[in-house]
Amino acid sequence: MTKVLLTGNEAIARGAYENGVAVATAYPGTPSTEILENIANHKEIHAQWSPNEKVALEVAIGASISGARALCAMKHVGVNVAADPLFTFTYTGVNGGLVLVSADDPGMHSSQNEQDNRNYARFAKMGLLEPTNSQEAKDMVGYALNISEQFDMPVMLRTTTRVSHSKTLVELAEPKARTLKPYTKDARKYVAVPANAKGRTVFVVEERLQKMAEFSETTELNRIEWADKKIGIVTSGIVYEYVKEALPNASILKLGYTNPLPLKKIASFAAEVEQLWIVEELDPFMEDQIRAVGIPIYGGKAELGRIGEYTPSLLRKAILGIDSTAKAPAATPIRPPVLCPGCPHRGAYYALKKNKKLVTGDIGCYTLGAMPPLQSLDTTICMGASIPVALGMEKARPDQAENLVAVIGDSTFLHSGITGLINTVYNKGTSTIMILDNRITAMTGHQHHAATGKTLQGEDTSQVDFEALCRAVGVKRVRVVDPGDLAALDQAIKEETAVREPSVIIARRPCALIVKHTEPRLQVNHDACVGCRMCMGIGCPAISFTDKKSTIDPSLCVGCGLCQQVCKFGAIVPEEVQ
Amino acid sequence: MKGTKSILLVGVGGQGTILASKILTNVAIKQGYDVKMTEIHGMAQRGGSVVTQVRMGEKVHSPLIEPGQADYIVAFEQLEALRWIHFLNDAGTVIVNTQRINPMTVIIGSAEYPSDALEQVKAAAPKTISLDALEIAKKLGNIRVVNVVLLGAMAKQMDIAKEDWLSALEATVPARFLELNRQAFQAGYDA
Numbered sequence: 001m002t003k004v005l006l007t008g009n010e011a012i013a014r015g016a017y018e019n020g021v022a023v024a025t026a027y028p029g030t031p032s033t034e035i036l037e038n039i040a041n042h043k044e045i046h047a048q049w050s051p052n053e054k055v056a057l058e059v060a061i062g063a064s065i066s067g068a069r070a071l072c073a074m075k076h077v078g079v080n081v082a083a084d085p086l087f088t089f090t091y092t093g094v095n096g097g098l099v100l101v102s103a104d105d106p107g108m109h110s111s112q113n114e115q116d117n118r119n120y121a122r123f124a125k126m127g128l129l130e131p132t133n134s135q136e137a138k139d140m141v142g143y144a145l146n147i148s149e150q151f152d153m154p155v156m157l158r159t160t161t162r163v164s165h166s167k168t169l170v171e172l173a174e175p176k177a178r179t180l181k182p183y184t185k186d187a188r189k190y191v192a193v194p195a196n197a198k199g200r201t202v203f204v205v206e207e208r209l210q211k212m213a214e215f216s217e218t219t220e221l222n223r224i225e226w227a228d229k230k231i232g233i234v235t236s237g238i239v240y241e242y243v244k245e246a247l248p249n250a251s252i253l254k255l256g257y258t259n260p261l262p263l264k265k266i267a268s269f270a271a272e273v274e275q276l277w278i279v280e281e282l283d284p285f286m287e288d289q290i291r292a293v294g295i296p297i298y299g300g301k302a303e304l305g306r307i308g309e310y311t312p313s314l315l316r317k318a319i320l321g322i323d324s325t326a327k328a329p330a331a332t333p334i335r336p337p338v339l340c341p342g343c344p345h346r347g348a349y350y351a352l353k354k355n356k357k358l359v360t361g362d363i364g365c366y367t368l369g370a371m372p373p374l375q376s377l378d379t380t381i382c383m384g385a386s387i388p389v390a391l392g393m394e395k396a397r398p399d400q401a402e403n404l405v406a407v408i409g410d411s412t413f414l415h416s417g418i419t420g421l422i423n424t425v426y427n428k429g430t431s432t433i434m435i436l437d438n439r440i441t442a443m444t445g446h447q448h449h450a451a452t453g454k455t456l457q458g459e460d461t462s463q464v465d466f467e468a469l470c471r472a473v474g475v476k477r478v479r480v481v482d483p484g485d486l487a488a489l490d491q492a493i494k495e496e497t498a499v500r501e502p503s504v505i506i507a508r509r510p511c512a513l514i515v516k517h518t519e520p521r522l523q524v525n526h527d528a529c530v531g532c533r534m535c536m537g538i539g540c541p542a543i544s545f546t547d548k549k550s551t552i553d554p555s556l557c558v559g560c561g562l563c564q565q566v567c568k569f570g571a572i573v574p575e576e577v578q
Numbered sequence: 579m580k581g582t583k584s585i586l587l588v589g590v591g592g593q594g595t596i597l598a599s600k601i602l603t604n605v606a607i608k609q610g611y612d613v614k615m616t617e618i619h620g621m622a623q624r625g626g627s628v629v630t631q632v633r634m635g636e637k638v639h640s641p642l643i644e645p646g647q648a649d650y651i652v653a654f655e656q657l658e659a660l661r662w663i664h665f666l667n668d669a670g671t672v673i674v675n676t677q678r679i680n681p682m683t684v685i686i687g688s689a690e691y692p693s694d695a696l697e698q699v700k701a702a703a704p705k706t707i708s709l710d711a712l713e714i715a716k717k718l719g720n721i722r723v724v725n726v727v728l729l730g731a732m733a734k735q736m737d738i739a740k741e742d743w744l745s746a747l748e749a750t751v752p753a754r755f756l757e758l759n760r761q762a763f764q765a766g767y768d769a
């Protein structure tokens with residue numbers, strides 16, 4: 001069949017299609033998002049966005065128990081959210097195969113931390129596969145599902161950003177039949193109460209680990225490529241390609257299946273090479289286990305480091321001592337990502353800054369409000385943290401109560417904000433919560449969610465009513481404001497922070513990238529502009545300041561009018577007027 | 579083509595580097611090469627620096643291009659050319675769009691746009707071809723074809739037949755924009 005160039009994510013989607021997956025679930029998160037977006041194109045698969053990763057995994061678990069093959073995808077931190085069902089599902093085991101895709105992000109290209117989720121596979125006692133390129137990513141979906149059914153457990157397919165977002169050639173295959181296994185009630189397996197679980201830990205989970213270890217020793221996924229035996233490298237994932245690039249003469253033990261590790265195979269490989277190197281990004285996941293069984297290691301984490309991504313030249317330098325003398329980079333100002341022209345978050349942050357509020361933040365495009373010149377965020381921890389963190393601050397420092405505002409995006413509010421809000425109401429907090437409702441999950445590339453009215457596969461569906469939802473959990477003061485109207489926003493912030501009860505301001509305006517802009521573009525009347533720089537304070541990329549005057553780039557302006565509202569001299573006018 | 583060729587496409591989020599790299603990889607596949615391409619999405623979409631790395635050859639292992647390794651750098655913006663210039667190898671070629679886009683750090687006055695960015699690039703890379711792709715695109719009536727103008731300029735420098743580029747263009751862009759893109763490609767090729 002033909003070879004096509006696919007990203008790792010596209011390849012995983014294709015793998016799901018070819019290998020009989022019937023239900024696929026996810027909550028978006030870079031670098032995993034495109035997996036479900038691509039699966040959604042196959043109408044024979046039910047593909048869905050769930051409000052968060054825990055729910056997504058639970059839906060996949062249900063599909064598996066009922067006999068279907070299922071796939072659930074998330075970014076690395078998503079597994080933290082889904083850890084609860086995961087750790088018990090490894091006890092109960094599967095019916096139809098279940099693959100959990102964890103997309104890790106060494107180098108933190110778009111994440112708040114660098115956690116190495118291979119540790120989860122070991123912690124939860126589940127199988128673990130690490131693809132090197134898109135072909136393997138596709139093939140390993142099939143392996144993972146087979147292994148899952150063979151050993152009666154979920155299997156983790158762990159990618160990294162460079163696998164998820166690199167395109168490499170893939171050979172396509174015909175899809176297998178999508179068959180449903182029979183479902184028979186089996187409470188001792190699927191009802192995880194202590195009595196049942198105790199039985200399973202001893203007789204199933206531990207016994208299974210033994211069998212998985214034997215499998216790991218014999219599977220073709222773990223293979224030796226003999227070459228010169230002076231240097232022997234044990235590696236997995238994308239790093240294998242860096243090893244091939246940097247050390248074409250080294251012998252390699254390439255591991256595709258890494259939990260449990262094939263320790264016997266590693267020992268016999270080690271015995272034949274002079275220098276054994278363990279080459280893996282992030283944690284010493286393999287290295288620690290190999291050291292623990294007494295296999296002498298010549299080099300690893302101490303020489304290569306445990307932070308960020310590896311590169312071929314890093315390996316060349318550390319292992320061969322060859323320093324490719326590259327030129328030094330030129331001094332250049334950085335170009336950080338910014339809120340887009342017309343972004344509704346800009347108005348919200350401007351108003352908060354003007355009111356000098358202490359702002360607990362959350363995760364989304366609106367986290368960019370932490371950057372200059374708005375710099376309006378005090379905290380960002382994880383999705384959903386804004387509301388509870390504000391309450392914690394209020395309880396610790398009651399004098400700050402009137403000064404606190406929690407900001408949270410619409411998708412994030414549905415992900416894990418609502419429980420925080422319930423907690424604030426229940427525990428008699430008085431915080432002001434601002435839902436930055438731009439009608440979409442913007443940061444990860446505009447995915448629908450439960451309040452947009454569309455499913456992942458494009459069907460019309462119901463919409464969460466934020467106003468009614470907030471009232472239902474006990475918030476009495478709920479109001480909707482347009483963040484494009486600075487005066488209204490300012491008034492809402494002043495009034496709601498002043499009252500001694502919890503209140504919700506829904507700042508509602510769709511993301512500037514999902515609407516057609518009909519307002520006239522704006523320009524600066526240089527005769528009226530006094531060069532006060534007020535408009536520069538909103539941090540709009542369309543506005544620049546030269547020769548003591550502001551100028552608006554017409555190719556970037558969408559006419560949102562925010563700059564016009566902050567200009568005290570009427571110098572900003574619609575294009576036709578001047 | 580001998581060995582592996584490494585091409586870096588750099589620019590600012592929203593400038594259309596992704597389409598350019600798609601056409602480039604399509605051409606490479608047609609030539610029968612192994613191809614790898616890597617890019618970082620996410621935060622970079624929001625007007626930040628973007629970089630796409632393309633490698634092609636008989637057998638490509640690492641998708642990464644490292645400092646001193648790029649055979650070509652196609653820069654969609656001056657400052658981005660300067661930011662990545664140390665990635666060029668000694669014999670490498672730079673195609674640079676003379677367009678300037680101020681980063682937020684410059685807009686708010688916390689940094690200065692290097693006024694001699696283009697000169698610095700030319701000093702570091704004798705084989706630098708600079709063109710005002712934005713102006714060319716404007717003349718063609720659509721500023722969105724800046725990317726294809728630059729691709730045309732790059733195609734001129736590579737030993738792959740022009741027809742192959744044009745058929746890859748045909749396979750990648752929607753039919754109703756094909757004529758415009760053909761003109762853009764040709765304008766870049768002739769620039």
Ligand SMILES: Cc1ncc(C[n+]2csc(CCOP(=O)(O)OP(=O)(O)O)c2C)c(N)n1
Pocket residue numbers: 027028029030053075077078081363364365366383408409410411412413438440441442443444
């Ligand atoms: C647990 C977890 N899952 C997923 C992500 C990835 N992620 C970061 S921001 C975001 C979406 C935010 O959407 P929304 O709250 O609507 O804000 P917007 O970007 O639209 O402003 C997602 C999915 C994450 N950081 N953590």
